Amino acid sequence: MVKKNRxxxxxxxILISLAEKKRHGYAIMEDIEKxxxxxxxxxxxxxxxxxLEKAGYISVLESQDRKKPYxxxxxxxxxxxxxxxxxxxxxxxxxxxxxxx
Amino acid sequence: MVKKNRxxxxxxxILISLAEKKRHGYAIMEDIEKxxxxxxxxxxxxxxxxxLEKAGYISVLESQDRKKPYxxxxxxxxxxxxxxxxxxxxxxxxxxxxxxx
DNA sequence: TTTACTATTACGTTATACGATGTAACGTTG
DNA sequence: CAACGTTACATCGTATAACGTAATAGTAAA
Numbered sequence: 001m002v003k004k005n006r007x008x009x010x011x012x013x014i015l016i017s018l019a020e021k022k023r024h025g026y027a028i029m030e031d032i033e034k035x036x037x038x039x040x041x042x043x044x045x046x047x048x049x050x051x052l053e054k055a056g057y058i059s060v061l062e063s064q065d066r067k068k069p070y071x072x073x074x075x076x077x078x079x080x081x082x083x084x085x086x087x088x089x090x091x092x093x094x095x096x097x098x099x100x101x
Numbered sequence: 102m103v104k105k106n107r108x109x110x111x112x113x114x115i116l117i118s119l120a121e122k123k124r125h126g127y128a129i130m131e132d133i134e135k136x137x138x139x140x141x142x143x144x145x146x147x148x149x150x151x152x153l154e155k156a157g158y159i160s161v162l163e164s165q166d167r168k169k170p171y172x173x174x175x176x177x178x179x180x181x182x183x184x185x186x187x188x189x190x191x192x193x194x195x196x197x198x199x200x201x202x
Numbered sequence: 203t204t205t206a207c208t209a210t211t212a213c214g215t216t217a218t219a220c221g222a223t224g225t226a227a228c229g230t231t232g
Numbered sequence: 233c234a235a236c237g238t239t240a241c242a243t244c245g246t247a248t249a250a251c252g253t254a255a256t257a258g259t260a261a262a
Contacts, residue, residue, distance in 0.1 A: 125208075125209090126208070126209065127207060127208050127209075128208095130208095143208090143209070143210080143211095144210095144211085144212085144213095146209095147209070147210070147211090166208095167207090167208060167209075168207090168208070168209090169208085169209075
């Protein structure tokens with residue numbers, strides 16, 4: 001089966017960040033930086049966020065200030081789970097072939 | 102440490118394919134399809150191959166027929182190992198946050 | 203002779219990288 | 233407290249290049 005709509009790394013990181021709890025963009029950025037030492041620029045971050053929202057994998061919650069908190073949707077959770085499993089399948093074969101597993 | 106290189110999934114699959122043994126393009130394609138059920142079109146495949154070659158992660162070996170076999174270089178092996186470990190770090194946090202680990 | 207193998211090339215789409223811009227809130231120092 | 237700098241937060245714009253799809257083409261095999 002051919003894979004459609006393959007979201008790459010920044011999107012994946014965002015979804016994983018939201019898998020823990022709802023967060024706004026800036027907080028997502030900090031979470032990713034803290035956990036992986038990867039710093040996403042604003043263009044990369046908010047660009048990916050809006051694509052994920054358009055895809056229905058995350059959704060905005062209303063807020064009083066200018067923060068825009070997002071949460072992972074049901075679909076997003078399913079999608080993320082599938083993605084991760086698929087990726088783990090790939091990496092585990094990789095490790096095996098590298099002789100590291 | 103900001104991530105520079107942008108090799109995404111197809112490139113990773115190719116490197117993993119070559120981690121097992123040397124293969125030419127078409128054989129790489131078949132290997133990937135067999136193992137992951139992911140079919141790369143020729144543009145995707147050969148495009149990624151030439152970028153990987155340019156980056157020094159794979160290199161061509163000479164051949165008698167029209168096949169062009171590639172092998173993983175030393176650098177490619179190092180790069181692939183790093184990448185996989187990084188990705189595993191990401192996915193394992195993902196699984197944890199999804200409550201699946 | 204038709205199908206499978208093998209590769210090249212071209213082109214459009216779009217995610218990502220990078221950065222400029224803008225505003226609000228907060229803290230610090232004179 | 234006023235002025236200043238800094239951090240928090242987001243939007244928008246553009247360039248690059250990876251990816252998807254497909255057209256082309258030649259050789260080997262069935």
